[in-house]
Amino acid sequence: MGQRVSLFVTCIVDQLFPTVGLAMADVLERLGFEVDFPESQTCCGQPAFNSGYRAEARMVARHFLDTFESSPFIVIPSGSCTAMIAHHFADLFHKDPETLARVHSLEKRVFEFSTFLTQVAGVEDVGARFDDIVTFHDGCHALRELGVKDAPRRLLARVRGLELRELSPAEECCGFGGTFAVKFSELSGAMVRTKVEAILRTGARTVVSLDPSCLMQIQGALSRAGSNVRTMHLAEVLASR
Amino acid sequence: MPSEFHQKAHETLANANLQLAIFTATGRLKDKRVEAVGPGELPDYQELRTQANAIKQHAIDNLDHYLELFERNVAARGGHVVYCKDGTEVSDFILALARERGAHLIVKSKSMTTEEVDLNERLEHHGLESVETDLGEYILQLAHQRPYHIVAPALHMTRYDVAEVFTRRLNVPNEIVIEKQTALARSILRQKFLAAEIGISGANFLVADSGAVVIVENEGNARLTTSAPKIHITIAGIEKVIPRAQDLATFLKLLARSATGQLLSVYTSFLSGPRRPGEIDGPDEFYVLLLDNGRTRLLPDKNKRQSLFCIRCGACLNTCPVYRRIGGHTFPWVYSGPIGAILTPQFMGVQQEPDLPFASSLCGACGEVCPVKIDIPKILLELRSDVKKAETRDKQNRLEKLSFRVFAWLMTHPRLYEMAGKMLRSVGVPSIQAGPLRAWTSQRDLPPLPGRSFREMWRRR
Structure with missing residues (x-):
């Protein structure tokens, strides 16, 4: 029996991109992990937190703490949600030492998917095959809050048949930003169109990222621009053979 | 109704020429910075940042102590420190001094702090002529605009825009060659430097242990402003104080590199008091106005007070x-x-x-x-x-507040959350034409909805 790993698939994957969650489970199981899905999970609370509603975010964060109290490892297909839990839960409970202690214990157990594979599972070659030219979009929170840059690239480098072409500029935001995408839709649209231009310049057929929300923004803009470049989560690429 | 902020953002986004001007100019500064702080150029960049942060933290945590030390050291060199609560106190002081000395013409070097209190307008309102001598600021003063950028104030203007402003305001033939535009401004400003009775500058750093005002610039106009007129007045926010002259070793390495990608700016001037016997230039009178203008309101919050660390690099x-x-x-x-x-x-x-x-x-x-x-x-x-x-309790705010209450409630009740998701997928999101969704689809397409949620698929797996 392998090490137990709990999935936190995030509300967006649960509701909109379920195949990302399934792909993540497949990859982890193939590596010998025993994967479970705590059914009471919902959201990390980031939408409320980023919108200034801290009391509401705190309620959702508490629910998360209760749900994953006993999970030794929590793997998440999103850099942004991981950063919310690993960095901002502490901001929410800084006046509540008891909950803060629970948060600090939790912080050590949450992992963004690619980080879990390279750091905890210690793998780079997951045995995947994916015949395509791809480019990789760094989600801002994975990149800047979690410092994830090499892990997904090391994993992609070992995928058979895959050619990676880097974006230039590489570290620009796609303009999603949660409610920002609708509160400042015109501005967010301008940002993603710049991203789409950069993607098209690479000649890649597929855009890969660690964050479903960035991918939703980018896919929506690609589709609006009439492009047939597709978006995929890293887990979906790594689950291909 | 869209707010003024939304409206202006929309206008800028819709202006293709302006978009290109901003994107190109900031892009150039951005690329130069990346190069100047890169591991080849500045291997200890991250250590310097940490050090700069620690010095600022210490200075702001002990602001009273360092301001008093600065004040004593300025006084010891024959200068005067004046504390000003707001813009009115700043302009009152300058107006009184100008009246006493019979001064009419002021030359000014670039200072965001004086922009904060609309100093030129206040002085001009009382009949003084106050001339910006930084080229970008001079152009903007002629065009009656405020700075577009902290470091590059006229970044949004092309040479054609400048030609138009010069022709309209200075009565000169249309001139689009940048060197000639610069020469023209230079010839006008040179006369102002020679005639001005008062020079006003900002400050990049106030050094507590030596009572020095440090000014960083590229055009030399600040050096002229601070040395040619008989009276010099520095106007600086109280947060500009740093403990020791040696701290400049940290800040000067970071400032120009972060701002323009230069290793150092062309001029770094240290002003310490009025001209002393035997010196051939420098002002006879030297004042430093320390401006609060709301800064002390930021001090009680231990986290947010770090906003005062800013060195205005842009x-x-x-x-x-x-x-x-x-x-x-x-x-x-x-x-x-x-x-x-x-x-x-x-x-x-x-x-x-x-x-x-x-x-x-x-x-x-x-x-x-x-x-x-x-x-x-x-x-x-x-x-x-x-x-x-x-926030006030108007309708839109109430609706958003309610949405987040519902959000929190659903997200803490997994069964209801699942039902809500199911309902949304069966109704079909595109059929809902509510505000946020319309905002989304104004720019991009919606993702196709899956038939089932992850948890439903997981159970069937």
Whole structure:
């Protein structure tokens, strides 16, 4: 029996991109992990937190703490949600030492998917095959809050048949930003169109990222621009053979 | 109705020439910075940032001590320190001094702090002539505009715009060659330097242990401003004080590199008091006006007070994907970009422009490039919370508040959350034409909805 790993698939994957969650489970199981899905999970609370509603975010964060109290490892297909839990839960409970202690214990157990594979599972070659030219979009929170840059690239480098072409500029935001995408839709649209231009310049057929929300923004803009470049989560690429 | 902020953002986004001008100019500064702080050029860049942050933290935590030390050391060199609560106290002091000395003409070097208090307008209102001598600021003064950018004030203007302003305001033939435009401004400003009775400058640093004012610039106009007229007045925010002259070794390495990618700016001037016997130039009288203008209001909050660490390099503007598209004049106050988005609500109150802290995708690029490590994204998040706490109970706010209550309730009741998701997928999201969805589809397509949620698929697996 392998090490137990709990999935936190995030509300967006649960509701909109379920195949990302399934792909993540497949990859982890193939590596010998025993994967479970705590059914009471919902959201990390980031939408409320980023919108200034801290009391509401705190309620959702508490629910998360209760749900994953006993999970030794929590793997998440999103850099942004991981950063919310690993960095901002502490901001929410800084006046509540008891909950803060629970948060600090939790912080050590949450992992963004690619980080879990390279750091905890210690793998780079997951045995995947994916015949395509791809480019990789760094989600801002994975990149800047979690410092994830090499892990997904090391994993992609070992995928058979895959050619990676880097974006230039590489570290620009796609303009999603949660409610920002609708509160400042015109501005967010301008940002993603710049991203789409950069993607098209690479000649890649597929855009890969660690964050479903960035991918939703980018896919929506690609589709609006009439492009047939597709978006995929890293887990979906790594689950291909 | 869209707010003024939204409206101006929209106008800037829709102006293709302006978009190109901002994007190109900030892009150049951004690339130069990346090169100048890179591992080949400045291997200890991250250590310097940490050090700069620690010095600022210490200086702001002990602001009273260092201001008094600075004041004593300025006095010891024959200068005078005057504390000013706000712009009125600044202009009252200058007007009184000008009246006493019979001064009419003032030359000014670039200073964001004086922009804060609309100094030129206040002085001109009382019949004084106050001339900006930084080329960009001079152009803007002629055009009656405020700075578009902290470091490059006329960044949004092309040479054709400048030609138009010069022709209209100076009665000169249309001239589009940049060198000739510069020569023209130079010849006019030179006369002003020679005739002015008072010079006004800002300050990049106030050094407590030596009583020196440090000014960093590229055009030499600040050096002329501070040395040619008989009276010199420095106007600086109280947060500009640093403990020791040796701290400059840290800050000067970071400032020009972060601002323009230069290793050092062309001129770094140290002013310490009036001209002494035997010296051939320098002012006879030397004043430093220390301005509060709301700064002390930031001190009680231990986290947000780091906003006062800012050394005004502008790196966060050049790197910000929002500033680079909505530009400087969209922002409600003189400080624009990410630093403006955190300073403005704290100086003017969060209700002044409640949208401001929300105009960010929270990408974090600003925090990453800040040479003194101000955690701008974290402060934006705190200000968002402050805005919500201060918000009025109008209809739109009530609706949003209610939505987030429902959100929190659903997200803490997994069964109801699952049912709500199921309902949404069966109704079909595209059939809902509510505000946020319309905003989404105005720019991009919606993803196709899956037939089942992950949890439903997981159970069947």
